[in-house]
Amino acid sequence: MSQAVHQTAPLNRAPQIEPVDTSAALPSQVDVVVIGGGIVGLSTALCLAERGLSVTVIEKGRIAGEQSSRNLGWVRKVMRPPVDLPMAQRAEELWARMPQRVGADCGFRQAGITYVARSEDELANYAGWLEDVKGSGVDSRMLSPREIEAMVPGSAQSWIGGIVTPSDGRAEPTLANSAIARAAIAKGAVIVENCAVRTLETAGGAVSGVVTERGEVRCGQVVLAGGVWSRRFLANHGIGLLTLPLVASVLRTEPMEGPTDCAVGGSDFSFRKRLDGGYTITQRGALFAPLTLDHLLIGLDYLPTLIAQWKNLRVSLGREFFDDLKLPRRWKADETSPFELVRVMDPPVEQSLNDEAMRNLIAAWPAFAQAKVAQQWGGMIDVTPDSMPVIGEAARMPGLILATGFSGHGFGTGPAAGELVADLVTGRTPSIDPSTYRPDRF
Numbered sequence: 233m234s235q236a237v238h239q240t241a242p243l244n245r246a247p248q249i250e251p252v253d254t255s256a257a258l259p260s261q262v263d264v265v266v267i268g269g270g271i272v273g274l275s276t277a278l279c280l281a282e283r284g285l286s287v288t289v290i291e292k293g294r295i296a297g298e299q300s301s302r303n304l305g306w307v308r309k310v311m312r313p314p315v316d317l318p319m320a321q322r323a324e325e326l327w328a329r330m331p332q333r334v335g336a337d338c339g340f341r342q343a344g345i346t347y348v349a350r351s352e353d354e355l356a357n358y359a360g361w362l363e364d365v366k367g368s369g370v371d372s373r374m375l376s377p378r379e380i381e382a383m384v385p386g387s388a389q390s391w392i393g394g395i396v397t398p399s400d401g402r403a404e405p406t407l408a409n410s411a412i413a414r415a416a417i418a419k420g421a422v423i424v425e426n427c428a429v430r431t432l433e434t435a436g437g438a439v440s441g442v443v444t445e446r447g448e449v450r451c452g453q454v455v456l457a458g459g460v461w462s463r464r465f466l467a468n469h470g471i472g473l474l475t476l477p478l479v480a481s482v483l484r485t486e487p488m489e490g491p492t493d494c495a496v497g498g499s500d501f502s503f504r505k506r507l508d509g510g511y512t513i514t515q516r517g518a519l520f521a522p523l524t525l526d527h528l529l530i531g532l533d534y535l536p537t538l539i540a541q542w543k544n545l546r547v548s549l550g551r552e553f554f555d556d557l558k559l560p561r562r563w564k565a566d567e568t569s570p571f572e573l574v575r576v577m578d579p580p581v582e583q584s585l586n587d588e589a590m591r592n593l594i595a596a597w598p599a600f601a602q603a604k605v606a607q608q609w610g611g612m613i614d615v616t617p618d619s620m621p622v623i624g625e626a627a628r629m630p631g632l633i634l635a636t637g638f639s640g641h642g643f644g645t646g647p648a649a650g651e652l653v654a655d656l657v658t659g660r661t662p663s664i665d666p667s668t669y670r671p672d673r674f
Contacts, residue, residue: 246314250410262286263622269295273457275650281419292428293575296409302611310397323648336413339404348394358395372397382408428571439631460614462636475614479520485603515589516657520582522552579610623669
């Protein structure tokens with residue numbers, strides 16, 4: 233197996249999104265500034281531009297340069313917490329309409345998502361979730377071993393059952409972010425790359441603008457969609473945020489004949505078909521946890537999650553700890569910020585996890601023994617204690633809306649999250665209950 237994984241000498245590099253012509257000029261004043269050019273920030277900007285507001289997205293590096301382009305591309309309702317399900321359902325509606333909305337194919341395909349079970353505990357977990365969401369309108373259903381074989385033929389393992397959601401699917405991160413960004417620009421939004429927002433400006437205790445490395449932009453409201461960087465940005469203003477970093481390692485194969493177009497997840501692997509004919513694969517049962525100072529500062533808030541998920545974490549104390557210590561935690565508007573020192577967070581691949589993913593997948597579906605790995609990458613996820621995002625106005629800072637902490641689920645729900653943030657900014661009645669995601673719940 234190891235030979236199969238390495239036979240093409242895959243490059244450890246991040247996916248490259250389709251290029252977008254962004255602005256070199258920074259406006260002096262707008263209605264809303266969005267900090268962060270990932271899918272949530274871009275979706276927010278698109279919604280706000282569609283509603284006639286002037287909006288500027290300011291990205292320290294390149295749009296979608298971090299987790300928004302490095303994720304698995306799943307658009308999933310199955311196994312979402314019941315309180316989070318409305319967000320996923322609204323996202324599905326928005327993804328289905330995305331080609332007409334942005335004038336481009338984002339790769340969204342409702343080919344279904346299937347989870348397979350080896351143990352009675354796994355199967356009971358799926359059945360329990362299905363009971364919890366009864367009446368919600370999801371089309372999920374339990375699967376027998378015979379149905380799994382019919383849907384995903386050629387397995388070498390005996391599955392005792394599973395769950396499928398036919399309306400779930402996937403989209404292509406390298407296409408979708410660019411398409412959303414172009415549509416936002418076409419509707420009046422300004423996107424500025426390679427420009428870090430250093431600090432917020434306030435007047436009477438409320439947001440009045442942002443200070444960037446290129447100067448100030450005055451605005452009435454700010455949306456912070458900074459992903460893994462949001463905690464550090466807020467801490468500089470004396471605002472706490474509970475997020476910790478975890479790293480997912482991912483690989484993609486060259487085009488190949490696979491067992492199904494449906495995305496499939498087992499306890500220790502997952503795969504999904506790509507638009508280019510290859511597959512995106514990961515070790516679904518494990519994440520790399522490089523320790524940082526924040527793990528020591530707020531780790532106790534994660535204790536219940538840590539106890540429950542300990543076997544799924546590969547903890548390491550190494551270079552990442554000291555690299556993190558080198559970055560400033562306090563700075564002023566006229567000082568270089570950490571976001572200028574690290575334009576793009578590019579964590580290394582944890583090779584052992586990708587090797588495990590391929591071993592486990594080949595044992596389950598031997599067709600993958602012929603897979604040629606074309607590329608590998610790492611992506612840093614910002615995780616909250618309950619693995620749900622933080623969306624809402626920041627405490628003690630009127631005019632600052634948080635949209636962060638998506639815990640690895642931001643791509644799939646990104647369009648709905650952007651719509652919710654736009655509702656909060658404009659004062660519309662949200663189509664999704666925002667109280668689930670309120671910042672003060674921790």
